[in-house]
Amino acid sequence: MTDSPRQKILFIDDIPSFCEEVVSNLRSEQHDAQSMLSPLEAIPKIVRGEFDLVITTLVIAEMGGFEIIRRIRGAGCRVPIIIITAFGTDQSAIEAARLGVADYLTKPVEKNELIARVRRVLADHAPREPERPKSLARMISGDWQMGAIFEKVKTIAPSDTRVLILGETGSGKQLLAHAIHQQSRRSQEPFVEVNCAAIPANLLESELFGHEEGAFTGASKRRIGRFEAAGKGTIFLDEIGELSFELQSKLLHVLDSGKFTRVGGSNDMFSQARLVSATNRDLMKEVEAGRFRSDLYYRLNVISIELPPLRDRPGDIGILAQHFINQFAPEGQPPPTFTPSAVEAMRQYNWPGNVRELQNFAEQLAVLHQAPRIEATDLPARVLHGKPAPKAASQPAPSERLPFREARDQFEKDYLLKAIQEAGGNMAEGARLAGMDRGQFYRLAKRHGLTSNADE
Numbered sequence: 001m002t003d004s005p006r007q008k009i010l011f012i013d014d015i016p017s018f019c020e021e022v023v024s025n026l027r028s029e030q031h032d033a034q035s036m037l038s039p040l041e042a043i044p045k046i047v048r049g050e051f052d053l054v055i056t057t058l059v060i061a062e063m064g065g066f067e068i069i070r071r072i073r074g075a076g077c078r079v080p081i082i083i084i085t086a087f088g089t090d091q092s093a094i095e096a097a098r099l100g101v102a103d104y105l106t107k108p109v110e111k112n113e114l115i116a117r118v119r120r121v122l123a124d125h126a127p128r129e130p131e132r133p134k135s136l137a138r139m140i141s142g143d144w145q146m147g148a149i150f151e152k153v154k155t156i157a158p159s160d161t162r163v164l165i166l167g168e169t170g171s172g173k174q175l176l177a178h179a180i181h182q183q184s185r186r187s188q189e190p191f192v193e194v195n196c197a198a199i200p201a202n203l204l205e206s207e208l209f210g211h212e213e214g215a216f217t218g219a220s221k222r223r224i225g226r227f228e229a230a231g232k233g234t235i236f237l238d239e240i241g242e243l244s245f246e247l248q249s250k251l252l253h254v255l256d257s258g259k260f261t262r263v264g265g266s267n268d269m270f271s272q273a274r275l276v277s278a279t280n281r282d283l284m285k286e287v288e289a290g291r292f293r294s295d296l297y298y299r300l301n302v303i304s305i306e307l308p309p310l311r312d313r314p315g316d317i318g319i320l321a322q323h324f325i326n327q328f329a330p331e332g333q334p335p336p337t338f339t340p341s342a343v344e345a346m347r348q349y350n351w352p353g354n355v356r357e358l359q360n361f362a363e364q365l366a367v368l369h370q371a372p373r374i375e376a377t378d379l380p381a382r383v384l385h386g387k388p389a390p391k392a393a394s395q396p397a398p399s400e401r402l403p404f405r406e407a408r409d410q411f412e413k414d415y416l417l418k419a420i421q422e423a424g425g426n427m428a429e430g431a432r433l434a435g436m437d438r439g440q441f442y443r444l445a446k447r448h449g450l451t452s453n454a455d456e
């Protein structure tokens with residue numbers, strides 16, 4: 001055995017003597033095994049990610065094994081499952097395969113056979129290679145989509161191209177903007193950040209372009225603005241979608257001519273800074289609604305990078321959580337580690353505050369948690385019982401039902417994305433999981449924009 005955390009196995013059956021036998025066989029091999037007689041009590045624990053492997057029989061008075069599996073899968077839980085049955089039929093083998101069951105054993109089950117199958121299933125479901133984190137400046141990630149973004153940043157950073165970063169709040173837009181700066185030829189020059197939403201509209205112009213003495217009440221001294229402060233470096237305009245129409249026009253003028261004037265001044269100043277901007281709004285929608293100038297939008301959006309929300313980056317959750325725990329652990333104390341079941345439980349949560357929320361949560365745990373391991377049951381109720389991450393598109397109301405063709409496209413895209421995610425970004429493995437020919441899988445993925453340059 002290795003010294004990695006012992007994986008937790010649950011056996012479900014309503015015959016106590018059989019439960020005892022299976023559990024004692026598993027424990028004799030150092031597995032952390034337990035049994036439960038009631039599926040209704042077991043299911044909530046399973047979907048909360050408390051186990052690394054579930055073994056169930058098919059005939060249980062309270063609820064049949066297939067129904068148990070349907071409920072587990074229906075809740076979006078992908079824990080590996082082994083079935084043990086006395087009545088192996090072709091029909092049940094087909095149903096087991098359809099539900100993504102990892103293995104299927106018929107009674108009587110020899111101890112050695114059980115141990116061997118359990119070991120194989122656990123090994124098959126061990127974290128995959130691509131989960132090794134990649135890093136870019138201060139950003140780390142174990143997600144294939146982020147890997148493709150890191151590559152894109154390395155390609156575009158040395159140029160002076162403007163970049164627009166899109167993504168939900170807390171998804172890492174500021175960190176990415178900083179990484180672009182650090183990877184660029186301007187890295188020794190200033191990186192100046194302006195949060196357009198945090199500064200009152202009437203002060204933002206002076207903040208950006210500076211002001212002359214006496215330009216307005218309270219302007220007792222000349223003050224340089226952020227464009228000047230950025231010099232030949234990078235100016236990062238965060239929450240650009242919040243800019244007033246008037247300031248949008250002024251910014252457009254700077255981008256077109258390179259010139260600006262301080263508030264209350266008449267001399268033209270020249271900006272040599274590279275502009276990186278970010279927003280959590282759908283700027284195209286803002287343009288359509290007449291709230292954002294389309295000419296400015298196209299000038300900002302020379303290259304755009306869309307950061308996926310954390311809930312769509314399952315490969316990142318365990319890695320980032322552990323990274324933050326290591327960072328925040330009190331000095332001289334070894335940081336606790338997350339068990340696989342805790343990571344699975346965290347993946348079930350939808351992280352509306354994205355990486356920032358995960359960071360805050362890890363900081364609290366690092367301070368409060370005393371044991372060397374963090375189990376699923378140690379996670380706060382908000383994470384354990386919070387809104388689960390949506391696993392599939394919910395049923396549309398009849399009024400918003402999509403035409404068949406669009407619905408099929410949506411399904412195709414979601415399906416491929418899930419296969420690629422499960423394969424850790426490996427297209428050949430994704431094709432294998434989907435049971436498709438590699439070429440056909442790749443062509444479809446490309447049509448849906450799910451390929452990166454690295455796949456070309």
Ligand SMILES: Nc1ncnc2c1ncn2[C@@H]1O[C@H](COP(=O)(O)OP(=O)(O)OP(=O)(O)O)[C@@H](O)[C@H]1O
Pocket residue numbers: 138139140141167168169170171172173174175176238280320355356359
């Ligand atoms: N990949 C990552 N690796 C390490 N830390 C990260 C990563 N992504 C985000 N963070 C951290 O998470 C926090 C939130 O990230 P950041 O401020 O960049 O998000 P944001 O999208 O700019 O948020 P907002 O929309 O609220 O401005 C920061 O403390 C940042 O350092």
